[in-house]
């Protein structure tokens with residue numbers, strides 16, 4: 001059954017002096033428990049698409065439904081992690097993580113314990129009472145991830161969540177997140193620039209092209225890779241094969257857009 | 260170890276130098292202070308300046324002592340300080356409240372925008388006569404003068420601070436389904452707090468202007484009244500004495516707000 005459906009989404013950004021057509025006629029449907037990656041050149045509208053799916057931006061045309069209901073009514077099932085961490089500088093780390101429950105008025109001792117545990121799991125137990133300014137970029141991104149996970153969303157929208165991490169932390173966190181998502185049977189959409197990450201983590205990969213943003217092609221990740229952890233998937237023979245195909249595709253996209 | 264010790268010695272030396280510099284600054288400040296009053300006294304005694312108009316420090320001092328002991332000073336001072344304080348609070352918090360309403364409704368802002376621009380450009384003290392006619396001569400109109408002079412500019416400054424808050428902070432909250440009030444409470448207000456606090460210092464000064472002008476126009480008490488009265492009866496000792504008290508108290512109030520500002524900024 002499709003959990004999330006986007007129907008013929010088109011989006012314009014209007015300014016006083018001009019406009020940008022960011023997305024054109026994008027339709028997609030995401031099965032429950034699926035992991036989808038959006039891959040595409042910078043400025044092709046990935047963030048815009050994610051914000052529309054999250055119900056934060058109203059699309060100019062088209063409709064998004066989650067469980068057959070309009071997204072704006074179902075925000076409690078969704079967790080959206082922005083491209084940059086946007087931690088509130090005046091709040092301690094623990095309070096940043098707990099902002100979701102606070103907004104939803106579900107903050108209790110149990111949630112606080114859960115937040116502490118979550119921060120421990122991602123290696124941040126020592127900075128619980130620190131302020132964001134004293135954290136490195138990678139640490140901040142992990143806090144933002146914890147902030148998204150704390151509300152237990154059934155659908156996760158992740159906008160380049162691992163982009164500010166060093167390679168080692170990134171691989172570890174990929175494994176952790178992938179295991180978490182599989183364990184709790186979550187549905188996720190991940191935006192990334194990293195072809196390898198897309199293959200290692202997802203079930204399907206949508207390659208987008210720019211001006212205006214459209215879904216150019218869809219790749220299925222072989223079942224063998226899906227069953228492996230991201231770290232192990234990167235070592236599988238089929239990983240390289242798919243990597244080459246997508247690489248080829250993106251190169252072609254680039255050359256046509258330049259030409 | 261040796262290296263470490265010499266580091267510390269170097270730091271001590273640096274601290275000592277700073278202290279010495281600080282002390283010399285203070286000496287200069289004191290010197291200017293003494294020089295100013297001595298010159299004033301001498302100039303007045305030797306009739307370099309007209310003692311009737313410019314009085315002299317000793318005369319002002321005598322008048323100060325006389326008025327302190329008779330309780331007269333306290334009476335006028337209390338009136339003016341209370342008016343200023345009330346004007347300051349009204350102007351500042353009124354401005355913030357209006358800014359909130361404008362933030363809450365974009366439409367309202369666009370509609371009111373030209374009026375705000377005109378009101379902001381208008382020299383507020385020019386409204387004095389109208390305010391006095393409308394509210395009657397008394398505390399009410401003087402406090403209103405103290406408030407009106409800062410309310411519009413506060414509102415504009417604070418509103419633009421509200422607007423400048425990065426929309427992505429709001430996005431984070433919206434993704435959790437935040438209401439408009441929650442957006443304000445969790446992101447917009449705390450992010451604008453430094454701008455809000457910085458209006459405090461400006462507004463203290465403005466409120467003094469409003470209140471003194473208000474007292475010029477109507478009052479029968481207060482430091483502004485003393486100045487006008489002294490002027491009318493040609494008692495310039497009284498005028499200068501009021502002026503010095505105002506300078507002193509206004510500086511004190513400014514310092515207090517400055518301390519408050521530093522303290523508040525540290526809190527957030």
Ligand SMILES: Nc1ncnc2c1ncn2[C@@H]1O[C@H](COP(=O)(O)OP(=O)(O)OP(=O)(O)O)[C@@H](O)[C@H]1O
Pocket residue numbers: 013014020021022041042043044045046047048049083
């Ligand atoms: N708030 C906005 N106002 C006007 N134009 C915008 C706005 N946000 C995005 N755009 C434009 O819409 C297009 C798509 O932007 P978007 O941020 O969705 O791209 P992206 O694929 O996420 O890029 P990146 O990979 O660099 O994050 C770009 O051309 C951008 O200039």
Ligand SMILES: [Mg+2]
Pocket residue numbers: 046047048083159
């Ligand atoms: Mg983006």
